[in-house]
Amino acid sequence: MNIKWAMAIDLDRCTGCGACVVACVAENNIPVVGEAEVEKGRLMQWLRVARYWEGEYPEAQAVYLPVPCMQCERAPCETVCPVYATYHNEDGLNAMVYNRCVGTRYCANNCPYSVRVFNWFDHKWEKPLDEQLSPDLTTRSRGVMEKCTFCIQRIRRAKETAEEEGREIRDGEAVPACVQTCPPGALLFGNMADPHSEITRKLKDPRRFRLMEHLGTEPRVVYLKRQKGAGR
Amino acid sequence: MNGSDHLARTDPGALYRELSRSNLPTTKKWYLGVALLSLVVLWGVGCFIYMMKTGMGVTGLNRPVMWGVFIASFVFWIGLSHSGTLISAILRLTNATWRAPILRGAEAMTAFALMVGGLFPLLHIGRNWRFYYMIPYPNSRQLWPNLRSPLMWDAVAINTYLLGSLTFLYFGMIPDLAIARDHATGWRKKFYSALALGFRGTHNEWRRYHVASTIFAILIIPVAVSVHSIVGWDFAMAKVPGWHSTIFAPYFVTGAIFSGIAGVVIVMATLRKVFRLERVLTVVQFENLGKLLCTMSLLWGYFYFADFLTVWYNRNPEEWEVFRSYAADYLPLFLVMIGCNFVVSFPLLCMRRVRRSIPALSVVSLMIVIGMYAERIMIVVPSLARRNDPFIWHNYFPSWVEFSILAGALALFLLLYTIFAKFFPIMAINDIQERLFQTTDRKIGGVTVESIGMPHDTGKGGHG
Amino acid sequence: MSGIVVVGLFDAVDPAAAAARALRALPLPEGDVTTLSPMPLPDGAVCRDPRGIGFPRFTLVGWFAGALAGLALALGTYLLYPLITGGKAIISVPPTLIVTYEVAMLGALAGTLIAGFWEMGLCRFRTRLIHDPRIQEGKILLCARVSGDEEARRAMDAMETAGGTDVRPEEGEL
Numbered sequence: 001m002n003i004k005w006a007m008a009i010d011l012d013r014c015t016g017c018g019a020c021v022v023a024c025v026a027e028n029n030i031p032v033v034g035e036a037e038v039e040k041g042r043l044m045q046w047l048r049v050a051r052y053w054e055g056e057y058p059e060a061q062a063v064y065l066p067v068p069c070m071q072c073e074r075a076p077c078e079t080v081c082p083v084y085a086t087y088h089n090e091d092g093l094n095a096m097v098y099n100r101c102v103g104t105r106y107c108a109n110n111c112p113y114s115v116r117v118f119n120w121f122d123h124k125w126e127k128p129l130d131e132q133l134s135p136d137l138t139t140r141s142r143g144v145m146e147k148c149t150f151c152i153q154r155i156r157r158a159k160e161t162a163e164e165e166g167r168e169i170r171d172g173e174a175v176p177a178c179v180q181t182c183p184p185g186a187l188l189f190g191n192m193a194d195p196h197s198e199i200t201r202k203l204k205d206p207r208r209f210r211l212m213e214h215l216g217t218e219p220r221v222v223y224l225k226r227q228k229g230a231g232r
Numbered sequence: 233m234n235g236s237d238h239l240a241r242t243d244p245g246a247l248y249r250e251l252s253r254s255n256l257p258t259t260k261k262w263y264l265g266v267a268l269l270s271l272v273v274l275w276g277v278g279c280f281i282y283m284m285k286t287g288m289g290v291t292g293l294n295r296p297v298m299w300g301v302f303i304a305s306f307v308f309w310i311g312l313s314h315s316g317t318l319i320s321a322i323l324r325l326t327n328a329t330w331r332a333p334i335l336r337g338a339e340a341m342t343a344f345a346l347m348v349g350g351l352f353p354l355l356h357i358g359r360n361w362r363f364y365y366m367i368p369y370p371n372s373r374q375l376w377p378n379l380r381s382p383l384m385w386d387a388v389a390i391n392t393y394l395l396g397s398l399t400f401l402y403f404g405m406i407p408d409l410a411i412a413r414d415h416a417t418g419w420r421k422k423f424y425s426a427l428a429l430g431f432r433g434t435h436n437e438w439r440r441y442h443v444a445s446t447i448f449a450i451l452i453i454p455v456a457v458s459v460h461s462i463v464g465w466d467f468a469m470a471k472v473p474g475w476h477s478t479i480f481a482p483y484f485v486t487g488a489i490f491s492g493i494a495g496v497v498i499v500m501a502t503l504r505k506v507f508r509l510e511r512v513l514t515v516v517q518f519e520n521l522g523k524l525l526c527t528m529s530l531l532w533g534y535f536y537f538a539d540f541l542t543v544w545y546n547r548n549p550e551e552w553e554v555f556r557s558y559a560a561d562y563l564p565l566f567l568v569m570i571g572c573n574f575v576v577s578f579p580l581l582c583m584r585r586v587r588r589s590i591p592a593l594s595v596v597s598l599m600i601v602i603g604m605y606a607e608r609i610m611i612v613v614p615s616l617a618r619r620n621d622p623f624i625w626h627n628y629f630p631s632w633v634e635f636s637i638l639a640g641a642l643a644l645f646l647l648l649y650t651i652f653a654k655f656f657p658i659m660a661i662n663d664i665q666e667r668l669f670q671t672t673d674r675k676i677g678g679v680t681v682e683s684i685g686m687p688h689d690t691g692k693g694g695h696g
Numbered sequence: 697m698s699g700i701v702v703v704g705l706f707d708a709v710d711p712a713a714a715a716a717r718a719l720r721a722l723p724l725p726e727g728d729v730t731t732l733s734p735m736p737l738p739d740g741a742v743c744r745d746p747r748g749i750g751f752p753r754f755t756l757v758g759w760f761a762g763a764l765a766g767l768a769l770a771l772g773t774y775l776l777y778p779l780i781t782g783g784k785a786i787i788s789v790p791p792t793l794i795v796t797y798e799v800a801m802l803g804a805l806a807g808t809l810i811a812g813f814w815e816m817g818l819c820r821f822r823t824r825l826i827h828d829p830r831i832q833e834g835k836i837l838l839c840a841r842v843s844g845d846e847e848a849r850r851a852m853d854a855m856e857t858a859g860g861t862d863v864r865p866e867e868g869e870l
Contacts, residue, residue, distance in 0.1 A: 021378030039295030041626035050623035076471045078781035082381040083365045083415070088780045100375060102365050103288070103358015104383055105298035110470045112620045114296050118358065120289030142287035212620060215471060218783070244734060244834045280715045298782075368769060376777045379770055380784070388766075388795055392802040406818075411734070414829035416818055429818040432827045434870060437745055437816045440737035443749050444812040451755070451808070455801050462794070666735040 003169075004149055004220070006192040007179070008202045009066055013186035014049075016064030016079040019106045020178035020187065022048050022147030024068075026132065026150060027177035029139045031123030046118050046148040047159050047178055063226065064189070068178065069094060069115045069148035077107035077116065085145070092220065093150060101144040108145060113219075150189070151176035166209060167211045171197040192220075243663065248415055251659040253507045255412070262654070269647040279633050284360050290633045297616045297628035300357035302627040304608040305638060309349025310390070310463055311484070311646075313603065314343030315434055316457040316493025317397045319524075320404075321449035331511045332663035335474050336408075337503055338496045339401040340658070345495070347395045350544070351381070355637060380464045386616010391457040400448050406431045407441070408657035423655075460488040467611065474543075474554035483535040490573070491604035492526035494597035496520050499649075501594040503658060512664060516589050518625030522587030524598065529581060533574040553618045561627055562614045565606050572603025606617055699841055701826050701868060702851040703859030706836045713742045715858030720838050722850055730870060732828065732837035742836065759800050766799030767792065803843035815865015824868040839870055 009136040024030065025046045031044050052064040075094045077084050079123065086107055095107035108116040122142040125133060136153040140146050151174075158174035171190055190199030207225040210218075244590040248257075260652045283290050293300050316338035323331035354363050366387060368377050377384050410431040413424035421463070431437060439578065464484030467475040477483075558566045571577075577596050586592045617627050632639075666683075674683035706712035712731065719729050726746040731737065770792040778786045780838055812818055828837045840857060842848045848865050855863045 027499060031410050037289070040292075041296070041624070042289065043295070048623070050621065052623070065623075074783040076782060077378045079378075079784065080382065080386070080470065081781070082383040083375065084378045084777065084779050084781070086781075090781065100365065101359070104353075105358065106381070106470075108295065108298045109472055109616060112471050114619050114621055114624045115293060118298060119287070120293070120539045121287035141359075142289075143360075145358075211851075217471075229427075244832060248832070350762045368773070376773060377779065378779070379780060379795055380788055384790065384800075388798040392798045392805075395802060396805045399805055403809070403812075411832055414832040427815070429813070430820055430823060430825055431816075431818060433732050433831060434817075435730045435733070435737065435739075436745055436747065437818075439739060439745050440812060441753065442736065444808060444816075445750060447752060447755055447808050447812075448805070451801060451804050455798075455805075456795065458794075458801075509735050588783055633836060636825045662735060669735055 002193040003090055003191050004193040005071065005174075006190065006199050007068070007150070007176075007191065007201065007221045008199055008205075008208075008224060010186045010224040011063075012186070012207075013065060013067065014064045014186040015186075016038060016049055016051060017183060018049050019048060019052050019181045019183055021045055022146070023177040025179035027029040027134060027154075028149070029133050029137060031125075032141075033123070037120070037188065041120075043046075044092065044119075044123075044146075046114075046115070046117065047144070053230060057189050061134055065223075066178075067115055067211070068216055068221060069150075070113055070217065070221045071150060072217040072219050073219050074125055074216060076110040076215075076217060080110045082108040091155070092153075092201065093152065094143065094147075095152070096147055096149065098138065098140050098144045105144040105145065108138070112215050112217065114131070116145050119146065151178075152210075171199075176224060233324065236652055242419065245415075247431045247665060247668075248601050249574075251509070251512065251661045251664065252412065252415075252657055253506060253509075254653040254658045255547050256501075258654070262650070266647065266650060269643045272643035273640050273647055276637050276643065280355060283355075283637070288358050290631060292629050292631045293636065294626050294628060296619045296624050296626060297334070297613060299356070299612050299616060300628055301609065301630045301634050301638060302352045304605070304612045305610070305641065306349055306352035306356070307463055307484070307608045308605050309352065309641070311460060311488035311491045311608075312495045312503070312601075313342045313345035313349060313393075313397070313492070314456055314460060314467060314485075314488035316345075316498040317339065317393075317400055317452050318342075318489060319458075319496060320453050321400070321494065324445065325453075328520075329667065330516050330666045333509070334496065334500060334517055334521075334661055335404060335498050335659055335663060336401075336660040339404060339496060339657075340649065340652050341499050342397045343394075343401050344652070346390070346397060348389055348645045350394065351641065351670070353386070366621070380474070382462065382469045385462045386466060389455075389459045389462045392618040393455050396452050398457050400452050403448060404445065404660065405657060407433065407474065407619060411661050412657055440476035448576050455464050457485055460485045461486075467615075472615050473550035473620065475547070475611075475617070477539060479535060483539060486528065486531050486535055487604060487607060490532050491601055493521055493525050493528060494604070496596035496599035496604075497525070497593055498601065499599075503653070507653075507658070509659065512659060515590070518590050519584075519587045520591050522581055522593050522596075525593075526578065526587070529574055529578045529600070533578065536570075550620055553622075554615050557614045557618050558610070561617075563638065565610055569603050569606040571597045571611050573607060577603070620648040629659065699843070699867075699869075700807060700844065700848055701870060702840045702842055702848055702855065702863065702865050702867050703826060703828065704838050704855035704863035705828065705830060705845070706838055706860055707834075709737065709741060709836065711859040712836045713837050715838055715855045715860055716742045718858060719838075719851055720853035722847070722854065724840055724842070724847075724851070730839050732826070733830050734760040734831050734834060737836075741860070749816040751808070754811030755804050755806040756807075758811075759804035761807070762803015763796050763800035765803065766796035769799065770795045774858075777801075822867070826866055826868040827870055 021104040025045060028046060030046060033042055033044055043142045046068060047068045050067055052063045054063050071094045082104060083100050083102055086096050089095040105118055108118060119140050121140045149176060154230045161171055162169040176189055186201055188199055190197040192199050192203060203222055203225050208222050209225055210222055242562045291300060320335045320338050354360055365375050366377050406428060409424050409428040413421060413428045418426050461481035464480035468477055468480035500513055504510060543555055577600055580596050613628055618625055670684050671682050673680050716729055726744050729743045731742050774787045826839055831837050840851045842851050852863050
């Protein structure tokens with residue numbers, strides 16, 4: 001079966017709680033850099049919940065926008081890498097090969113969503129915190145870029161299980177950590193090439209839009225617009 | 233008129249001694265200078281090793297400002313390198329008669345500025361020790377560079393330009409190395425004999441030397457233009473507001489030549505002072521360079537205005553935010569740039585008195601070099617600091633490690649130049665001799681003017 | 697082929713030119729009379745160079761060789777590493793042009809340098825070459841390649857008559 005992974009983010013449901021970010025950090029061995037480094041703009045999180053304000057005080061309202069890697073079909077980050085460290089894989093995902101990366105950081109500059117993060121230092125997990133590291137993926141050394149992979153290790157595992165059992169991968173079998181965790185269920189993940197999947201239905205929602213669509217990057221992450229009106 | 237068919241209007245031995253003053257006496261001052269510069273270079277190298285061992289986090293870089301002063305310096309030094317080879321090639325081709333004393337110093341500047349500039353991308357990358365991943369050679373890692381990346385275009389272009397500039401520098405120097413060989417003794421004789429490649433000055437050699445110099449000059453000009461265009465495209469290819477502009481390639485080339493000429497003025501004024509070359513490097517050279525600077529300042533201002541105007545009128549919000557930061561967080565830098573490059577320097581350069589005063593012109597040139605460095609930072613940093621998503625906006629200020637490495641790079645350039653001046657003919661002796669030979673004094677009524685006879689059957693304009 | 701070369705030092709261009717005319721009248725072929733001078737003299741001022749200047753064609757040869765190499769690098773990359781980036785086609789024309797251009801220019805520079813050195817006769821470190829460092833004092837060394845003692849004597853006469861000093865036969869290559 002043809003696979004095109006996609007994610008839908010329903011902004012009407014997002015409460016900005018940040019559980020997705022915590023899940024992502026836990027799943028992907030993302031280092032916690034501490035307050036001082038964060039203040040310097042060196043947060044390592046692959047997924048950020050951007051918060052904007054709408055209206056003036058006292059009528060001000062917070063708007064939350066979770067921004068993972070958009071897995072653009074026409075990813076600007078890929079073309080500029082001089083060593084093919086980031087390229088498009090067969091599932092249409094924007095793959096990042098840490099071992100190839102030399103750290104020119106051109107990809108991060110060319111990403112309009114600024115979702116790529118750089119390992120400014122080697123990161124250590126003090127004992128016994130190193131026990132929390134997931135064995136399914138590496139920790140990254142200093143000097144390489146990293147970014148959201150749609151939890152590629154989970155996708156791989158689901159695909160392998162399906163293959164062992166000699167069947168197609170089922171809808172909802174591969175779920176990134178953020179999607180699995182989101183308490184209000186604002187995130188949805190699936191194969192948009194499958195006409196019967198939930199994501200395909202969701203993508204027909206008239207509220208759909210994509211971030212900075214005018215740039216022509218064709219993101220695989222689709223947002224569902226927040227409704228305005230009474231009770232919101 | 234003293235025997236116009238004598239090859240030497242002045243005593244050639246004395247001329248050689250005068251022009252090669254930089255080579256002969258190694259004074260205590262020289263050792264002291266070299267030691268000092270070496271210390272600064274070592275400090276820079278030490279800081280680089282520290283940065284490599286610890287991580288790029290020791291710089292002031294962050295998200296979104298992933299490129300900082302290293303990339304700005306890369307652009308700056310590559311731009312500075314455009315002085316020498318390009319100017320020297322254009323002067324050769326247009327047969328500018330005042331060019332002879334400038335050639336060598338400018339060409340050497342190109343070579344060393346390129347070497348220093350070429351280091352910066354390697355300093356800048358996160359895993360410096362893996363730089364060879366970018367070199368296309370068959371390897372067991374199945375790694376190969378991506379030619380679609382502008383960084384690879386850069387690598388290929390700078391490779392060509394560096395080799396071309398070194399060739400240009402060396403080839404132009406061969407007759408002077410032969411002169412040095414014939415005057416030198418001891419180990420220097422062996423050194424120059426090897427480098428002069430057996431050039432003696434036969435009629436056949438001279439004729440072919442002329443043609444080859446002309447061809448090199450013709451070849452190096454498009455290469456120089458392409459190199460800085462590609463440096464501009466590093467930015468223009470990106471989806472970054474403020475970078476993505478069609479004007480960048482010619483704008484970068486203009487800026488490069490602008491800062492390059494300013495660099496040449498500073499180098500020439502220094503050489504003149506240090507090696508007492510007042511008789512050769514006269515006001516004529518400086519005034520002409522001053523005129524070129526004046527033109528380039530105007531051209532730079534024109535390009536900047538053209539780029540600014542389109543954004544200002546269009547008010548595309550993404551680009552406008554970048555420009556708004558020029559008036560806020562980056563205002564001091566913006567003022568330095570616009571003041572040094574145009575507002576202050578252009579009127580000064582319009583004044584004959586300034587152009588004809590070597591100290592004044594040197595100060596203006598220094599101003600321009602500073603202004604152009606500010607311009608490089610203004611290109612790299614604010615655009616990144618005001619990327620599309622306001623949530624991640626962040627400013628940038630370089631750390632002490634970056635400042636140390638920048639100082640080390642400047643010291644490396646000066647050190648390379650000092651060593652070059654010690655061992656190589658820093659003045660194009662042969663060109664100066666030839667020009668003296670071609671010049672006769674001619675009386676027109678009550679005045680005596682210099683008259684230059686240029687043979688048209690050999691090396692028309694090709695010779696340097 | 698090493699031979700006998702008669703050399704003489706001249707202080708100025710005019711006597712050297714007179715000597716050269718006398719040598720040509722001996723007669724010696726144009727290609728066997730040449731000068732060593734500290735700076736270029738116009739062709740015909742003293743002697744004339746009968747050989748055509750052929751090496752510029754190697755600039756073109758180098759350019760095309762470089763262009764081929766650049767093209768091979770670009771096309772080879774597309775062929776051997778067909779990795780899709782940015783959803784774009786594997787083969788892209790502008791980068792190919794840029795890489796081809798830069799390598800072509802490198803080839804042209806290299807071609808000019810190598811062919812130029814070859815035709816100028818540089819890098820002959822093992823050959824004994826006629827040379828006199830005194831030309832750096834502003835003198836001209838007139839050289840005539842001769843065959844046989846008789847011709848050598850007549851050439852030396854011609855040079856001395858025209859005002860040459862230190863006229864002598866030397867063994868070496870021009």
